[in-house]
Amino acid sequence: MSGALLELRGVRAGYGSIEVLHGVDLVVPPSSVVALLGPNGAGKTTTLSVACGLLPPTSGTVLVAGRNVVGVAPELLAQRGVATIPEGRGIFPNLTVRENLQMATFAGVDLRRVEEVAYGRFPRLAERRSQVAGTLSGGEQQMLALARGLAVDPAVLLLDELSMGLAPLVVEELYGIVAQIARSGTSILVVEQFARTVLGVADVAAIMVNGVVRSVGEPATIEAELSSAYLGG
Amino acid sequence: MDKFLTFTIAGLSSAAIYAIAASGLVVTYTTSGIFNFAHGAFGMMAAFTYWQVNVAWGVPTIPAVILVVFIIAPLFGAVVERVIMRGIEGASDVVKIVVTVSLMVALLGLAQVIWPQNESRPVPAFFEGRFVEVLGVRVSWSRLLALVVAGLVAGGLRLLFTRTRLGISMRAVVDDRRLLQLNGGRPGRTAMLSWGLGAGLAAVSGVLYATEQTLSAVTLTLLVVNTYAVAVVGRLRSLPGAFLGAVILGLAQSYVTGYINPDLTVGPIALGNLAAALPAIMLFTVLLLQPEARLRSHSVGRPRAPVVVPSQTTAVLGGVALVLALAGIGALLAPADLILVTKGAGFALVTLSLVPLTGYAGQISLAQMSFVGIGAVAMATWGANGSPVAVAASVAVCAVIGAVVALPALRLSGIYLALATAAFALFCTAMFFNQQEIIPSGSVQVPPLSLGPFTADTDYRQLVLLAVLFALIGNLLVWLRRSAWGRRLTAMKDSPVACATLGLNLTSTKVGVFALSAAIAGAGGALAGRTFTADSFSLPASLPVTMLAVVGGIGSIAGAFIGGLLLGAIPIASTVFAANAIGVFRFVAIPVRDILSFTPGLMGISLGREPDGAAPQIAVGYRAVGRSVPALVVSVAGAVALWLAARTGVVTKWGFAAALLVFVVAAVPLLPLVLSPARPEDTAEPPRRLACGLWLALATLVAVAIPWADRIASNGLRVVLMVVAAALSARVGIGVLGVTPEQLRRPVPLSPDLVGVDRPMLRADAVEATRRMGLSEDDFEAEVAALASSTNGAPVGPVTVPR
Numbered sequence A: 001m002s003g004a005l006l007e008l009r010g011v012r013a014g015y016g017s018i019e020v021l022h023g024v025d026l027v028v029p030p031s032s033v034v035a036l037l038g039p040n041g042a043g044k045t046t047t048l049s050v051a052c053g054l055l056p057p058t059s060g061t062v063l064v065a066g067r068n069v070v071g072v073a074p075e076l077l078a079q080r081g082v083a084t085i086p087e088g089r090g091i092f093p094n095l096t097v098r099e100n101l102q103m104a105t106f107a108g109v110d111l112r113r114v115e116e117v118a119y120g121r122f123p124r125l126a127e128r129r130s131q132v133a134g135t136l137s138g139g140e141q142q143m144l145a146l147a148r149g150l151a152v153d154p155a156v157l158l159l160d161e162l163s164m165g166l167a168p169l170v171v172e173e174l175y176g177i178v179a180q181i182a183r184s185g186t187s188i189l190v191v192e193q194f195a196r197t198v199l200g201v202a203d204v205a206a207i208m209v210n211g212v213v214r215s216v217g218e219p220a221t222i223e224a225e226l227s228s229a230y231l232g233g
Numbered sequence B: 001m002d003k004f005l006t007f008t009i010a011g012l013s014s015a016a017i018y019a020i021a022a023s024g025l026v027v028t029y030t031t032s033g034i035f036n037f038a039h040g041a042f043g044m045m046a047a048f049t050y051w052q053v054n055v056a057w058g059v060p061t062i063p064a065v066i067l068v069v070f071i072i073a074p075l076f077g078a079v080v081e082r083v084i085m086r087g088i089e090g091a092s093d094v095v096k097i098v099v100t101v102s103l104m105v106a107l108l109g110l111a112q113v114i115w116p117q118n119e120s121r122p123v124p125a126f127f128e129g130r131f132v133e134v135l136g137v138r139v140s141w142s143r144l145l146a147l148v149v150a151g152l153v154a155g156g157l158r159l160l161f162t163r164t165r166l167g168i169s170m171r172a173v174v175d176d177r178r179l180l181q182l183n184g185g186r187p188g189r190t191a192m193l194s195w196g197l198g199a200g201l202a203a204v205s206g207v208l209y210a211t212e213q214t215l216s217a218v219t220l221t222l223l224v225v226n227t228y229a230v231a232v233v234g235r236l237r238s239l240p241g242a243f244l245g246a247v248i249l250g251l252a253q254s255y256v257t258g259y260i261n262p263d264l265t266v267g268p269i270a271l272g273n274l275a276a277a278l279p280a281i282m283l284f285t286v287l288l289l290q291p292e293a294r295l296r297s298h299s300v301g302r303p304r305a306p307v308v309v310p311s312q313t314t315a316v317l318g319g320v321a322l323v324l325a326l327a328g329i330g331a332l333l334a335p336a337d338l339i340l341v342t343k344g345a346g347f348a349l350v351t352l353s354l355v356p357l358t359g360y361a362g363q364i365s366l367a368q369m370s371f372v373g374i375g376a377v378a379m380a381t382w383g384a385n386g387s388p389v390a391v392a393a394s395v396a397v398c399a400v401i402g403a404v405v406a407l408p409a410l411r412l413s414g415i416y417l418a419l420a421t422a423a424f425a426l427f428c429t430a431m432f433f434n435q436q437e438i439i440p441s442g443s444v445q446v447p448p449l450s451l452g453p454f455t456a457d458t459d460y461r462q463l464v465l466l467a468v469l470f471a472l473i474g475n476l477l478v479w480l481r482r483s484a485w486g487r488r489l490t491a492m493k494d495s496p497v498a499c500a501t502l503g504l505n506l507t508s509t510k511v512g513v514f515a516l517s518a519a520i521a522g523a524g525g526a527l528a529g530r531t532f533t534a535d536s537f538s539l540p541a542s543l544p545v546t547m548l549a550v551v552g553g554i555g556s557i558a559g560a561f562i563g564g565l566l567l568g569a570i571p572i573a574s575t576v577f578a579a580n581a582i583g584v585f586r587f588v589a590i591p592v593r594d595i596l597s598f599t600p601g602l603m604g605i606s607l608g609r610e611p612d613g614a615a616p617q618i619a620v621g622y623r624a625v626g627r628s629v630p631a632l633v634v635s636v637a638g639a640v641a642l643w644l645a646a647r648t649g650v651v652t653k654w655g656f657a658a659a660l661l662v663f664v665v666a667a668v669p670l671l672p673l674v675l676s677p678a679r680p681e682d683t684a685e686p687p688r689r690l691a692c693g694l695w696l697a698l699a700t701l702v703a704v705a706i707p708w709a710d711r712i713a714s715n716g717l718r719v720v721l722m723v724v725a726a727a728l729s730a731r732v733g734i735g736v737l738g739v740t741p742e743q744l745r746r747p748v749p750l751s752p753d754l755v756g757v758d759r760p761m762l763r764a765d766a767v768e769a770t771r772r773m774g775l776s777e778d779d780f781e782a783e784v785a786a787l788a789s790s791t792n793g794a795p796v797g798p799v800t801v802p803r
């Protein structure tokens, strides 16, 4: 058994009869940030869906702290320390900020603590606690989503395209927070399509193309390889 | 003034009941996405249960209310969610509607079995004989009670939805179900709770209503139409909107009752029934006032099993075969049975009318029998001599009325057409079919068609006429489906948004297809050539048509025919079994015909397991037989064995025929699945191959053993019953096998405790793991570098970090 907190071994998965992942192997060691990069449609989101339990793999295993969790419902995994912030905005647009935070308490942390962490880190959210989340700016919405990942104190955090549709400055700020979360010990798997910012905080990077992980390595090495991967080299 | 006040208070107290019912409906709809047509039926069951507990068993009022409203009803709702509704999550609107409508019909049938209609069951009012004076008007406490309860419900729901985590998570599910899961919330549990809550509210309204009116299963069940007319004011989503709607409807009905003289007439229509028609009028008004719905791009649903459109040649051959077969069977039938089969063929035409609407366009109508009625009445009025011109006129009238009914609802989306058609059916019954001037003494005789030398004046000719019509219209539909218009319909069903961006005019296409469907149903009425009672045009009569059409497999013409046969077979079977009863335990004997009265509902509910109906599954099964050698061998061997048994006289001729039919319809198409080798990925929910195989063998043997010839006198009827037996065996076989399309297969979730993740893992665990491995930052980087260099460029295996 390896010491990885999250590990995918030979995962195949797809939608209906179409296979999207053709044997994905990926390891997220403790207290480190792994960046999963790749062009649009490579299967990054699908990989995260498998990892968080939303999409059952057709074969292969998903190990959390060395235990095979294939078949465990996503809500149960979430309660046991795997926090996921999905693609798009990971918030409930018709609930207020505070109600959104209240949903985070399903993972077993009490509301006071969640609010403390969230408002402490993002004072802007405190000002808007009774505002409906759908009316927040894109950056604020992503902060709200990230606040959950922070507050529930997970062992593993899965992040999908945090930067989508946001201004570069905001992205930088968010990744600053990601780096802080990582320093405090959480293992993080970040999915991104455009890599510059995330490579700054990642310990390991992996490139995924057409449903397989093509290479894994140090961020700097991977960065050099990226353009060929994106241009279909 | 006193009169005004009296009617205002009466109106407000029924408004309170509507508001309670509507809030239940809105709660389940918004939180589970399923519009519960059985909401009224839930209330009805609760009211009867309350009568049973309180009056029949003599349990005092308060414990009886607690038992029914707070325990039985919520449990019932939760069980319904768990057992039925969870299966149709993510299914198409049509399936969702048909399943809840089926539940409604099944509950109605069940209630009529448990509490036969021949007895009157008064439910005593709460606080009997207590009154207060309000501005000089005597008001009973029970009226006030309704108002108080409505206030409590409003306040309670508000608290629940804004102050409790549970209530907030019920709203969160609506926003994003998966995200709630990723938060650790359990949408399944939330849905069960919301159904329990909805059922509880239905029970409150049902019991309150029953104390004010006489207890009638049908009335209470159809109260759902009033309820949703009220809820539509809040777009089915807003509770304050629903309360406002309730006040409007309650007051309007009360004033109409108080101030409009029932003898007043408008043309041939007496206004005595106006109060009953008000919900429909209100619904249509509100729909007209609503701004056009924004198209929402919903996530891609389950892909449907593709229905293969037959080629025109196949359709022509099928049509000819159908006409010949019905002509042949008809010739064998005794007169009494001929009437029944002719009726069945008439129903098939009506189910056929749903093929373009539901099968091709993905819309649904719950008022097909109303169009049959309009066609029938128009024909009776204009075509006493059976002239084809009158038929054409009747059909045209139906098409126009269909377009008018559909227009306001179709501007909005999916569910509203179903609501509008059901309201239209109630409206027609109140203002049209139940009018003495229009259908005197409650029955209408449709004159037989007379086409030159041919007059459909005998049942046999009528049957042949219907068969020819079915074949012709079926061919027309296949032709349409293959045309550009047909492709547009399918595109619209698959993605309204994509169509709109391509500039297709959705509304005119939808109205066109609805008018076509109404016209076909109208033709079914105008050419029925028989006597109808006004009852047969009512909403409760329309529901089974739609249900069974969908059960038959609405994408295909053949499916429509199966649906029509099922529909026709139920009255046939209930006449055959009129005297039989099935004993359950020693003291309950349920007459078979009562069971049959709720079978259509049960069949519809079973749809939750395979949303595309029976016909496509059987067809797919046949295509698979050719590819599976064991299935081919067993099929041929079985058929030969049956034939040998018949030749040597071991089984009777009729037994052989029946068994062969069961074998061909049920066993053969399922064999490839039953005999396929177990696949490793089946482990989550393996098909019950053995059980299904045994069931098929049993069904075939039972078909052999039934003394067909001795028990059933008429040849034709025997054939019909055999077909039904075969179709039912197939359905049960599919159910036993439990194989559902890939998308439906739900693995049973594992408990994390079982796999060893037996407590929440926090950041601290990660830190601890790092420490145990004794890796410092530097070691770690070296490790990664080593790995990267060793696998440079090539596809790599997992990055394993050694201890």
Ligand SMILES: Nc1ncnc2c1ncn2[C@@H]1O[C@H](COP(=O)(O)OP(=O)(O)O)[C@@H](O)[C@H]1O
Binding pocket: A015, A020, A038, A039, A040, A041, A042, A043, A044, A045, A046, A047
């Ligand atoms: N819900 C879905 N149904 C069917 N196919 C899907 C679905 N989601 C994604 N896909 C397909 O899977 C492939 C990988 O998608 P995804 O994992 O979202 O890629 P990425 O996140 O890397 O852009 C794409 O080809 C996409 O079309």
Ligand SMILES: [Mg+2]
Binding pocket: A044, A045, A046, A087, A161
């Ligand atoms: Mg993605």
